[in-house]
Amino acid sequence: MTTADLLGKIIQVVGALAAFALVIGLLLFLIDRAPKRGRDYWQLTFFIAPALLLLLAGLIYPAFRTSLLAFTNSSGVYVGAENFVWMFTQPAALITLGNTLIWVVVVPTISTAIGLGYAVFIDKSRGEKYFKALVFMPMAISFVGAGIIWRFIYDYKSGGNDQIGLLNQIVVWLGGQPVQWLQTSPINTFLLIIVMIWIQTGFAMVILSAAIKGVPTEQIEAAELDGTNAWQRFTNVTIPGIRGSLVVVITTISIATLKVFDIVRTMTAGNFNTSVIANEMYTQAFRAGEQGRGAALAIVLFLMVLPIVIYNVRIMRKQREIR
Amino acid sequence: MSVKQHRRLYLPLATAAVVGLALTGCTGDIAASSSSSSNCADYASYGTFKDSPEVKIGGTIQDVEADRLVNSWADFQSCTGIKVTYQGTKEFEAQIAVLAEGGNAPDIGIIPQPGLFNKLAAAGFLKPAPAAVEANVDKWWSKDWKGYGTATDGKFYAAPLMASVKGYIWFSPAEFKAKGYEIPKTLDELTALTAKIAADGDHKPWCAGVGSGDATGWPGTDWVEDFVLRQAGADTYDKWVTHKIPFNDPAIVKAFDSAGAILKNPDDVNGGLGDVSSIISTQFGDAGLPILDGKCSLHHQASFYEGFWKKADGSAVTVSPTGDVYAFLMPPVKAGGDQAVTGGGELVGAFKSSDAITATLSYLSSDTWANNRVKEGGVISANTGLDPANASSDLLKQSITILQDPKTVFRFDGSDLMPGAVGTDSFWKGIVSWLSGDSSQKVTDTIEASWPKS
Numbered sequence: 089m090t091t092a093d094l095l096g097k098i099i100q101v102v103g104a105l106a107a108f109a110l111v112i113g114l115l116l117f118l119i120d121r122a123p124k125r126g127r128d129y130w131q132l133t134f135f136i137a138p139a140l141l142l143l144l145a146g147l148i149y150p151a152f153r154t155s156l157l158a159f160t161n162s163s164g165v166y167v168g169a170e171n172f173v174w175m176f177t178q179p180a181a182l183i184t185l186g187n188t189l190i191w192v193v194v195v196p197t198i199s200t201a202i203g204l205g206y207a208v209f210i211d212k213s214r215g216e217k218y219f220k221a222l223v224f225m226p227m228a229i230s231f232v233g234a235g236i237i238w239r240f241i242y243d244y245k246s247g248g249n250d251q252i253g254l255l256n257q258i259v260v261w262l263g264g265q266p267v268q269w270l271q272t273s274p275i276n277t278f279l280l281i282i283v284m285i286w287i288q289t290g291f292a293m294v295i296l297s298a299a300i301k302g303v304p305t306e307q308i309e310a311a312e313l314d315g316t317n318a319w320q321r322f323t324n325v326t327i328p329g330i331r332g333s334l335v336v337v338i339t340t341i342s343i344a345t346l347k348v349f350d351i352v353r354t355m356t357a358g359n360f361n362t363s364v365i366a367n368e369m370y371t372q373a374f375r376a377g378e379q380g381r382g383a384a385l386a387i388v389l390f391l392m393v394l395p396i397v398i399y400n401v402r403i404m405r406k407q408r409e410i411r
Numbered sequence: 412m413s414v415k416q417h418r419r420l421y422l423p424l425a426t427a428a429v430v431g432l433a434l435t436g437c438t439g440d441i442a443a444s445s446s447s448s449s450n451c452a453d454y455a456s457y458g459t460f461k462d463s464p465e466v467k468i469g470g471t472i473q474d475v476e477a478d479r480l481v482n483s484w485a486d487f488q489s490c491t492g493i494k495v496t497y498q499g500t501k502e503f504e505a506q507i508a509v510l511a512e513g514g515n516a517p518d519i520g521i522i523p524q525p526g527l528f529n530k531l532a533a534a535g536f537l538k539p540a541p542a543a544v545e546a547n548v549d550k551w552w553s554k555d556w557k558g559y560g561t562a563t564d565g566k567f568y569a570a571p572l573m574a575s576v577k578g579y580i581w582f583s584p585a586e587f588k589a590k591g592y593e594i595p596k597t598l599d600e601l602t603a604l605t606a607k608i609a610a611d612g613d614h615k616p617w618c619a620g621v622g623s624g625d626a627t628g629w630p631g632t633d634w635v636e637d638f639v640l641r642q643a644g645a646d647t648y649d650k651w652v653t654h655k656i657p658f659n660d661p662a663i664v665k666a667f668d669s670a671g672a673i674l675k676n677p678d679d680v681n682g683g684l685g686d687v688s689s690i691i692s693t694q695f696g697d698a699g700l701p702i703l704d705g706k707c708s709l710h711h712q713a714s715f716y717e718g719f720w721k722k723a724d725g726s727a728v729t730v731s732p733t734g735d736v737y738a739f740l741m742p743p744v745k746a747g748g749d750q751a752v753t754g755g756g757e758l759v760g761a762f763k764s765s766d767a768i769t770a771t772l773s774y775l776s777s778d779t780w781a782n783n784r785v786k787e788g789g790v791i792s793a794n795t796g797l798d799p800a801n802a803s804s805d806l807l808k809q810s811i812t813i814l815q816d817p818k819t820v821f822r823f824d825g826s827d828l829m830p831g832a833v834g835t836d837s838f839w840k841g842i843v844s845w846l847s848g849d850s851s852q853k854v855t856d857t858i859e860a861s862w863p864k865s
Binding site: 161244246247249353371377381 | 505624625626627628684685686688689691692830831832835836837840843847857860861863864
């Protein structure tokens with residue numbers, strides 16, 4: 089690239105930005121001058137149209153096309169439900185579905201439980217801010233980064249060599265033989281799940297901690313006067329008080345877990361029976377060139393996420409009614 | 412204007428200035444060189460073109476390799492007046508069909524593997540090769556190679572370009588000399604050598620690693636392909652990759668078992684790296700390095716591994732018959748028989764036709780181009796007009812000699828020829844589960860079941 093090319097490109101960028109500003113300015117000007125009668129509708133249409141168009145191009149059309157693709161093979165010929173038959177009969181694909189179920193049961197439960205427990209224990213303690221920051225920090229690490237960090241922790245070097253992996257070094261210190269953690273099924277799936285829990289616990293803890301602070305002190309004091317112990321106060325006052333937040337936390341983590349891809353891809357690439365739907369979807373569509381199978385997996389993933397989203401929305405609506 | 416407002420302007424201005432300065436660092440400002448010092452006699456047959464028509468070439472080749480490629484046609488450009496532009500992108504394989512469909516493909520595509528070539532030819536995107544190109548290929552290339560540029564409709568579309576050789580076995584010449592090991596001439600001798608090194612006892616004979624991120628498993632497919640080609644022969648190999656025989660055919664199971672006799676035998680692997688299970692966790696790039704420490708004697712990997720050798724202290728490794736490491740080709744079943752090699756290479760196909768494109772295609776399929784490109788270093792070609800002395804290393808010279816030998820049977824890397832669902836997915840995964848303990852029969856059955864039905 090020469091300086092002239094660069095200048096040309098900069099001018100292009102500036103020009104494009106100017107053209108964008110001009111179009112927006114013109115639109116706003118025209119809306120402002122819209123006929124008095126039905127001006128509200130004109131304005132509504134103009135303001136909502138860009139968002140609707142983008143949704144159409146970026147969400148609805150791709151979703152529609154993916155649904156069609158799911159019924160074709162790699163050369164685009166209609167094959168009926170063959171891709172779905174493949175998904176529910178091939179042993180490797182079945183393992184993928186099973187693993188996804190394990191993930192979605194274990195991750196939300198454990199990370200919410202740990203997050204809730206932690207939030208309760210540090211509530212109103214000295215240095216609460218710092219305790220919170222410690223657990224929240226993994227949230228700031230990308231899934232790929234976390235995957236690489238934990239892959240080092242599980243790293244294996246054969247007996248006699250220096251261990252790089254923390255876990256195997258501990259095993260060696262205790263007098264055992266190093267283990268191929270990530271290659272040993274089924275424990276490897278749970279070792280990957282730990283990474284996800286490590287990331288999501290911080291999220292659960294922060295939201296639930298805020299919710300706990302929102303439980304009215306009067307109710308707690310009233311319960312205390314009634315002679316309840318700490319556990320009874322927790323189960324009968326705190327939990328009902330934060331029920332809405334609990335649901336939001338569990339459903340959000342469930343959705344994130346169903347879509348998990350980065351951790352599996354960086355740590356095992358789906359080998360050794362650790363694959364999950366999102367990883368298999370990518371592998372089939374972009375590595376194996378079987379877009380149909382990839383699309384079919386995408387649809388199953390969508391159908392699995394859908395009920396959780398609906399439940400989430402309904403709970404939130406119900407809460408709004410109570411308020 | 413108040414001072415405050417001035418200050419508000421300073422920050423964006425300063426930012427813009429810094430960004431601008433930084434971006435000028437991206438520019439190269441290389442003046443277009445027009446070195447017409449070379450002798451144009453070699454290029455007379457391609458004709459001269461008046462108003463410098465442009466020929467666009469697209470491919471996956473990038474960085475240094477792309478620079479060398481562009482250099483290889485510098486003289487051709489200045490002598491014929493054709494302006495050849497090259498654009499390399501990693502997305503070429505994924506994008507080319509889409510571009511061709513929209514009529515936006517480059518004039519010429521450097522197609523990195525035959526599977527993609529067959530797809531493009533079947534879809535009718537490629538133009539049949541001009542007569543001059545076909546004549547060049549008939550003259551300079553073997554029948555095997557021409558076959559890979561011929562589509563299923565029997566028409567010849569694409570000339571081969573460069574080549575690489577797989578199935579090399581790396582060893583330490585010094586160790587072989589000190590211990591009196593001989594380079595094996597048959598597979599049986601290779602087995603005997605393996606047993607001998609294992610019996611000598613100070614280290615395991617083989618080191619291997621199939622780790623490669625999300626492509627983990629592929630180095631293992633090379634093992635199986637090499638055994639299929641040598642034991643079952645080229646015919647069975649062709650039937651295997653085109654699915655005329657099933658993946659779990661007894662011949663293929665036998666090849667898995669033969670590879671497994673080494674890879675899954677705890678006495679033979681994994682020198683300096685661990686037990687059998689460590690093959691999966693070892694990255695392919697590191698797997699041969701124990702040879703340098705004397706912890707391993709043999710390592711199976713393609714010719715490109717030449718660039719991977721490095722000593723722990725960072726000093727250079729010499730790759731030569733008398734240096735730190737060198738490689739011999741995996742031997743055939745019978746001594747003195749025809750050599751069989753697996754390997755890779757590119758095919759050059761045209762999406763459009765014009766006189767300038769024909770001239771460029773003819774040049775790329777000529778011995779002149781092959782010599783020009785190989786002189787730039789790093790690669791070889793199977794063009795028989797190529798002078799091995801032009802190659803940049805001993806190993807590349809040896810590879811050229813093997814490829815040019817009329818008795819050599821050449822076959823493309825099988826996993827590149829199979830459908831993606833097998834070649835870049837279930838075959839790789841199969842290797843991983845096979846090395847984790849599954850039987851050859853079970854693994855080949857699973858891969859066979861994954862072969863797309865239509």
